[in-house]
Amino acid sequence: MLSVVRRTERSLFIYVLLFLWLGLLSLFQAGAVKDIRLPVLLSLTVSLAMLITYLLLEKWGANGDLLLFPLTSMLNVAGLLIILRLAPEFAERQFIWLSVGLLAFLLTVRGLRNYKSLEDYKYIYIFSGLLLLLATILFGVEAGGARSWIELGFLRFQPSELVKIILVIFLAGYLEEKKEILTAGTRNILGIPVPSLQYAGPLLVMWGLSLVMLVFQRDLGTALIYFGTFLAMIYISTGRWPYIFTGALLFSLGGALGYYLFAHVRVRVTVWLNPWLDIDGKGYQIVQSLFAIGSGGMYGTGLGLGQPSLVPAAHTDFVFSTWSEETGLLGAAALLIIYCLVIYRGFRIALKSKTGFGTLLAAGLTSLVAIQTLVIIGGVIKLLPLTGITLPFISYGGSSLVSNYILLGLLIKISAEDGA
Amino acid sequence: MNRNIVRIAGLIISAFSVVIIYLTYLQVYKAPYLLNHPRNKRLLLLEKSIVRGRILDSTGSVLAETVEDKGEKRRSYPYGEITGNITGYLSEKYGRSGLESAYNHVLLGLESGWYGDGSWALKRIGAGKRGNDIVLSLDAGLQQLTYRLLGNRRAAVVVMEPATGRVLAMVSRPGFNPERIESDWEKLRQDQKSPLLNRATQGLYPPGSTMKVITAAGILTQKPETADRIFDAPGYVVIEGRRIEDRQARGRLNLAQAMAISSNYVFGVLGLEQGAKNFVNTAHNFGIGRNIPFDLFTENSRIPDPDHMSRLELGETAIGQGRVMVTPLSMALVASAVANGGKIPAPALVDEIRSPEGFGTRVSQPRFLGNAVDNRTAGILRELMVAAVDHGTGSPASIPGIKVAGKTGSAENPHGKTHAWFIGFAPADNPRVAVAVIIENGGSGGAEAAPVAREIMKTVIGQKR
Numbered sequence: 001m002l003s004v005v006r007r008t009e010r011s012l013f014i015y016v017l018l019f020l021w022l023g024l025l026s027l028f029q030a031g032a033v034k035d036i037r038l039p040v041l042l043s044l045t046v047s048l049a050m051l052i053t054y055l056l057l058e059k060w061g062a063n064g065d066l067l068l069f070p071l072t073s074m075l076n077v078a079g080l081l082i083i084l085r086l087a088p089e090f091a092e093r094q095f096i097w098l099s100v101g102l103l104a105f106l107l108t109v110r111g112l113r114n115y116k117s118l119e120d121y122k123y124i125y126i127f128s129g130l131l132l133l134l135a136t137i138l139f140g141v142e143a144g145g146a147r148s149w150i151e152l153g154f155l156r157f158q159p160s161e162l163v164k165i166i167l168v169i170f171l172a173g174y175l176e177e178k179k180e181i182l183t184a185g186t187r188n189i190l191g192i193p194v195p196s197l198q199y200a201g202p203l204l205v206m207w208g209l210s211l212v213m214l215v216f217q218r219d220l221g222t223a224l225i226y227f228g229t230f231l232a233m234i235y236i237s238t239g240r241w242p243y244i245f246t247g248a249l250l251f252s253l254g255g256a257l258g259y260y261l262f263a264h265v266r267v268r269v270t271v272w273l274n275p276w277l278d279i280d281g282k283g284y285q286i287v288q289s290l291f292a293i294g295s296g297g298m299y300g301t302g303l304g305l306g307q308p309s310l311v312p313a314a315h316t317d318f319v320f321s322t323w324s325e326e327t328g329l330l331g332a333a334a335l336l337i338i339y340c341l342v343i344y345r346g347f348r349i350a351l352k353s354k355t356g357f358g359t360l361l362a363a364g365l366t367s368l369v370a371i372q373t374l375v376i377i378g379g380v381i382k383l384l385p386l387t388g389i390t391l392p393f394i395s396y397g398g399s400s401l402v403s404n405y406i407l408l409g410l411l412i413k414i415s416a417e418d419g420a
Numbered sequence: 421m422n423r424n425i426v427r428i429a430g431l432i433i434s435a436f437s438v439v440i441i442y443l444t445y446l447q448v449y450k451a452p453y454l455l456n457h458p459r460n461k462r463l464l465l466l467e468k469s470i471v472r473g474r475i476l477d478s479t480g481s482v483l484a485e486t487v488e489d490k491g492e493k494r495r496s497y498p499y500g501e502i503t504g505n506i507t508g509y510l511s512e513k514y515g516r517s518g519l520e521s522a523y524n525h526v527l528l529g530l531e532s533g534w535y536g537d538g539s540w541a542l543k544r545i546g547a548g549k550r551g552n553d554i555v556l557s558l559d560a561g562l563q564q565l566t567y568r569l570l571g572n573r574r575a576a577v578v579v580m581e582p583a584t585g586r587v588l589a590m591v592s593r594p595g596f597n598p599e600r601i602e603s604d605w606e607k608l609r610q611d612q613k614s615p616l617l618n619r620a621t622q623g624l625y626p627p628g629s630t631m632k633v634i635t636a637a638g639i640l641t642q643k644p645e646t647a648d649r650i651f652d653a654p655g656y657v658v659i660e661g662r663r664i665e666d667r668q669a670r671g672r673l674n675l676a677q678a679m680a681i682s683s684n685y686v687f688g689v690l691g692l693e694q695g696a697k698n699f700v701n702t703a704h705n706f707g708i709g710r711n712i713p714f715d716l717f718t719e720n721s722r723i724p725d726p727d728h729m730s731r732l733e734l735g736e737t738a739i740g741q742g743r744v745m746v747t748p749l750s751m752a753l754v755a756s757a758v759a760n761g762g763k764i765p766a767p768a769l770v771d772e773i774r775s776p777e778g779f780g781t782r783v784s785q786p787r788f789l790g791n792a793v794d795n796r797t798a799g800i801l802r803e804l805m806v807a808a809v810d811h812g813t814g815s816p817a818s819i820p821g822i823k824v825a826g827k828t829g830s831a832e833n834p835h836g837k838t839h840a841w842f843i844g845f846a847p848a849d850n851p852r853v854a855v856a857v858i859i860e861n862g863g864s865g866g867a868e869a870a871p872v873a874r875e876i877m878k879t880v881i882g883q884k885r
């Protein structure tokens with residue numbers, strides 16, 4: 001049985017590499033890549049790095065989920081092609097980050113004795129995570145409207161990316177521990193169900209944390225992801241819808257408050273509702289994104305043949321618009337389906353996990369990827385207000401890529417230990 | 421806990437489905453709007469790298485082409501103002517009009533003859549540097565002749581093949597030269613004679629006596645025996661106390677004679693007899709008051725609602741006055757419908773789309789908009805119109821040796837002399853050409869419009885098939 005799946009995985013991997021090289025050929029033929037030497041060199045390195053990673057997994061007998069890695073590799077390759085096409089000056093750096101990511105992935109799979117040990121130090125993790133966030137607020141630098149970067153010499157990274165994973169680990173441990181209290185926690189006062197402090201406590205703390213992100217870092221996207229992941233996890237742990245309702249209500253309340261208190265939130269909402277009123281100003285980004293997506297049509301212009309340079313931040317926040325322009329609805333839907341498959345495998349790992357902590361951890365990490373994907377894609381197609389966050393495994397950005405590979409490693413680890 | 425996970429997973433997958441559905445809306449339904457949006461720079465960028473296709477007439481004469489002039493690309497229109505209303509103009513400053521606008525995608529090769537969407541496949545094989553050519557049904561020679569026949573008057577002519585709706589000529593005077601659109605723009609816009617207006621499809625005029633063809637169609641559909649009725653015409657008609665003079669038509673007349681001398685009395689009465697509902701319904705069946713699909717921007721002809729038509733108005737409308745307003749294109753379709761046994765052809769200008777590398781051509785097929793009248797009624801109407809040309813007001817349109825069917829009109833209007841109308845087709849038994857001519861404030865339809873129609877019909881019939 002296992003060998004059959006192995007073989008499937010191996011054939012999937014061939015597609016990933018085929019996709020990379022054919023994509024590169026397309027870009028070259030379309031004249032989108034002028035100097036072919038560097039891209040070929042980089043693609044060779046990536047092919048090799050991915051192959052080695054894959055072979056190591058096989059050699060270690062890490063019998064975890066065998067489909068996740070090929071799937072995320074596909075996403076990653078799509079991202080690399082777009083960066084080669086759009087921002088060749090960043091390509092080298094992204095390839096380095098990818099190698100670091102793969103290394104972190106292998107370290108997570110191999111280095112972690114067993115995932116259950118993560119539960120033990122959850123308060124230390126969350127404390128250091130919060131410290132990191134605090135440091136960002138105090139010493140962070142601003143980029144693209146959000147103050148979420150820390151600069152260390154030539155290196156610049158986004159702590160909130162790493163904190164996301166720390167948060168999920170902590171919540172999985174915490175919720176598992178406090179499950180009974182949280183499930184039981186409503187009292188009736190005069191017939192109205194009123195949540196007790198144990199019940200409301202975590203909710204209020206998370207809400208507060210999200211609002212801090214929103215206000216001090218101006219990072220609506222990350223705030224949404226934190227809070228959304230938290231709601232998903234607390235629901236999975238307790239099975240109580242009121243958490244989601246109250247949570248959504250609280251978040252809207254916070255949003256409404258932000259709307260009245262802060263001009264930048266107001267602008268963002270106005271632009272979301274009707275970007276066409278200010279095509280050259282505040283609505284510029286989203287309108288350009290819609291132009292790109294719409295111009296792609298059903299089949300797209302073909303890789304390398306679109307005009308994505310008309311869209312600002314095309315290789316980071318708007319990477320999905322570029323992809324949609326050049327590969328059309330078919331390519332865009334294919335990408336979304338790959339994400340759905342990743343999410344499916346993730347939840348499958350959660351369902352198969354033998355411990356409550358493992359289940360919550362896998363489900364939380366999967367929800368995190370899902371929510372982040374939905375928030376950024378929803379933003380660039382104007383279904384949600386635009387937020388400046390990365391598209392997992394695709395957007396340019398080191399912190400995000402490395403964090404996502406650690407996340408992937410954790411999922412594989414859980415499935416390897418508990419059987420998938 | 422597992423059930424909760426399944427629920428959350430379901431929620432997330434539903435959200436992904438919503439995203440895919442919305443993307444479909446954007447990339448399929450909204451795609452043309454977003455691609456053509458004036459603030460989307462993509463088409464402009466593309467245009468710079470593509471040699472726009474040519475517009476050719478049915479004989480291969482060039483009506484519009486892109487030529488390179490000292491490294492500069494320039495759009496040339498060899499027929500200038502003669503075909504300006506058809507080709508339209510192309511300007512970075514003022515946008516585009518006419519076929520340059522309607523077929524922009526095709527001319528740029530964004531929609532190739534053989535591959536439905538995008539330039540992907542063409543670009544892959546190194547093609548796509550040239551757009552597609554479009555080949556019109558228009559005959560530039562006939563267009564030129566018609567343009568000259570109209571002289572310096574404000575006028576419009578539509579010439580078509582009644583069986584297919586193929587437009588052979590469509591002139592609007594005064595015209596404009598698309599090559600000089602940028603330098604002439606202000607002058608053209610301020611000109612009282614509105615040269616930028618394509619009178620053939622956008623000019624709305626009272627139809628005058630040409631409307632009597634429709635009045636006759638209405639009564640013949642309702643009471644076929646009217647064909648044999650004898651009328652006693654007093655030389656005037658009084659409707660609701662208002663007297664309309666009708667001097668040339670006095671005494672005992674049959675329907676054919678009434679049509680030939682264009683009796684206001686007979687058709688006013690026939691309008692009242694058939695009732696507003698039947699009359700307006702017949703007009704709708706002929707396409708008046710309905711949307712006519714066409715490649716160029718087209719105004720709809722208008723007729724008042726039958727429920728809001730007084731008897732006086734009904735009588736007036738039956739003889740083509742009042743609030744009924746028609747375009748020359750619309751009246752050419754009326755003539756075509758009669759010529760065609762009652763079937764209204766859909767007007768068409770483009771015969772063929774040709775991709776430059778010969779990957780394929782897309783040939784348009786004739787379409788029909790519906791039946792105006794049945795075949796028998798159409799036959800009677802044809803005889804009535806033949807009578808009008810043989811021994812009536814339309815006689816200046818007669819061609820020796822060829823049976824011509826037609827109807828004149830001299831439409832009263834607030835701007836001076838009557839508008840001169842002629843609609844008709846020939847040969848009556850085997851129609852090859854249908855025309856509608858209007859000369860604004862030209863005077864009598866028989867004296868001014870009919871001779872123009874005659875020259876056009878003679879030329880078309882004289883040509884080899």
